[in-house]
Amino acid sequence: MDLTQVLHMNGGVGEESYANNSVLQRKVISLTKPLRDEAITNLYRNSLPKSLAIADLGCSCGPNTFLVISETIKVVEKLCQEMNHKSPEYKIFLNDLPGNDFNTIFQSLDTFKENLRNEIKTEMDHCYIFGAPGSFYSRLFPDNSMHFVHSSYSLQFLSKVPNGIENNKGNIYLSSTSPSNVIKAYYEQYKIDFSHFLKCRAQELVEGGRLFVTLIGRQSEEPWSKDCCYIWELMATDLNDMVSKGIIKEEKFNSFNVPVYYPYPSEVKSEILNEGSFDMDQLDVSQVNFYELDNGFNTAQCTRAIAEPLLVSHFGESVTKELFNRFQKNVSDHMPKEQAKVTNITMVLTRKP
Template sequence: MDMVKIFHMTGGIGDASYSSNSGLQRMGIMKTKGVIEQTISDLCHMSNLKYPKTLVMADLGCSSGPNTLLVGSMVINAVAKTSLEMGFKPPEVEINLNDLPTNDFNTIFVALQELQVNSTDENHQPKCYFTGVPGSFFGRLFAIESLNFVHSSYSLQWLSKLPELEEINKGNIYLSSTTPESVCRAYFKQFSKDFLGFLRCRSKEVMAGGRMVLTLAGRTTEDPRGEESNQLWGPFAIALQDMVFEGLVEEDKFDSFNLPQYTASPTEIMNLVKMEGSFTIDHLEIFDLKWEDWKRNKTDNDASETNDHSVGEAVTKAIRAGGISQLLANHFGEEILDDVFMRYGKNLTDITSNKKNKTVVSITVSLTRKI
């Protein structure tokens, strides 16, 4: 399976789009706002550099929709605020928006028109320039030492390809309590290879003293087979397994389907950063986001009531918009999509009916390129 050609979020701005079903990711970005603002302030205050005339950033795995604009707006506002405090003219800001070539860049560019029209150095707002950069962030994307700041949110948990498995991960589509140890090792091996490759590429592209803020879905436990990692995917495996029992999906097809994703622990991330050696960790934090946050996509202050059915429905729509549809269609065929997601939604509704809050564990790490 070629992830570069197949994997992408559902484009557009319709009801089924990632743009309309990424409220949880938006909440995650809002949780990291303080880290992003502090990082931009630190870059502008770097004592070993003159006050910068330009600040170049890359948002890796930007997807499309309001979250893409949200990150860019945070950076622009942080530059304006820091410049005003320091009494300098704000630097011009160049924001490179990266995702795989199949990403819906057209929707991004249409939405960016308003930001570019309003981009001016009046009222101490920096002039801003936006560029689309298609390609995998597991390889080189930018010229050597050309970036001041790199941001990535909820992308690095996705692997560049499926791990090579020695055993069948029977009855699962991801890591669970019944997953063989060899499968766990294969998943971590692939994540390590990808994450180290990501760091090595960025070590070439980020200038000395430059910064990165990375947020990814993770876990708090050291065992990758715990409930934290599988609470979203266990119900999906059950939906597929029911379709196998009913003769709607071939058992061999089910047994050979695994998600190209790995939710790392803080210890694993810290060890890999240390192993690669080009960056120091300035800050690492863990936070939880509730499943119901997927309902809150229109405004940050949406306090509308939720119920079990609507939470399950919201999670189902978000997962479907988040790239798994393409993986399923490539492996099983498009004809199963409506049925499997209907079953998945029912399973999620049953889970949320016990009133126990279900969460997505998130890890944010701030890093500095060594001088």
Template structure:
């Protein structure tokens, strides 16, 4: 499987689309906002520029795609007002894999520009937005041309499924039953990919440039910690279909996700080892699987079936392209109905949380 050719979030605006099922990602972006705004504001104040060039890597499509760009433009506009500076122009590059639904993004641009003009006036500054299809594990931009790079919920996706010398039998990701060689293969693939990502961006970013990266991660030392249990429930659902004769066992055993949730120690070691960036900060926060606040999870408000449905639609929106490519479209509805049952049952016993890293980097 060529990940860059297959992987994409579900396009369009339908019931199973990423656009409709990305409210959790919006919450993550909102929680990471202070770090993003702090980084871009410090960059602009210390190095005022007539044009800020910004790249959003792994932009996907839907209402979140332009959210960070809006927040950045509003923050810079406020700084310019306080300092009595002329407003800079903005050059924005939206990057994702070629199969991403760029058309949906482009259709929203007229409304996006109109909203900016209403909020900031006609002289808010020129803003040019372009789509850049391609893998961020390759060069994307000319040397030293990007001032600020942002990426949210993308870097946990690997460039490829790790090469394994043993079968990760009955699993699609890491579990306690995964052979040590499989676990090591995942660790090494993430080390290789994240180090390559940093090296590539160091060539493209300006000498004073900044990056803010948000990714799914884990607090536990074990790569198969409870943070990734949502994938284990999907493995369980697929194995049910194997038992029922809807999926061949060999097909199941040959499917593994190009995905990895690193620990703090792993991320810090790779950044320091690659050597192109200063690590200005790394913040950690948790989000409930269903995107709810902890205060909502009480006997009067919490409904495990609604939560199960939300989680199922989220996981389907981000993983359906890979699953359908490997197993075919026919099993998708059955699979995710079964998955919803398992997730709902899990919520009846305990919750689930996604662990998130927000990493602030500065070019050396």
């Protein structure tokens, strides 16, 4: 399976789109705003660039796409007023995999710029916005061309399903029943991907440039703990039931595994130190309750907006539709009982000289 073609959020603006099911992601962006404001403030005060290049990696589409960009520009504009400086030229790069709904993004550019100018109410200089399709596990931009690179709720996705996990039967991710080789394979793939991500960004950022990343992690040292795996366990339960009823062939189910990894904070820190290109200004851990989504239906819809294209590519559209009908009820019945929370790991990194 080529993940670069099938790993993307549900596009458009329909009931099952990511645009209408990304409340949790917006909550986390708001939660990390103080750290983000501090990072861009320190960057701008220390470098005072006449042209400021900002990238958002894993931008997806919908109301959250421009949120970080808008807030970042507002911080810089306020600094310019305080320092009596001319506004910099803004170069904004929106990145996601090629299957992302870039058309919806481009159609809203004029509205975004108009709203931003009305909110800022200053003589903001030129703002250029570009699409940058491609995997952030490869190079995206020229050497030393970026000042501030941001990514939220994207880096938990792996570049591929780990090799050698065919024996992870009855599961679609890590669980207490996963063999030890499966757990090791997921961790090794995470280390490879995260290290390469850091290496690529280090080449693209200017000296002193900032990398600001929030991803979904876990609080338990056990990689199969419910604090990160429970939603996939519920889905695996539904798929197992569909196998028992002959809706899905067992071989088809056993060949499906989700390409994500939710790291423990020390695992993140270890890879940053091992890769060596960045100073770690901050590593912050926070939690958001799934109740932020109000109910099981919204939780299921959020999961669907993220995972549906991946599931459709493997099981087909009709099977996936049936799966989510079951999954919605399963989440509604069980999620409140588990008091499930999402653990966020936010890192602020500065590129070393």
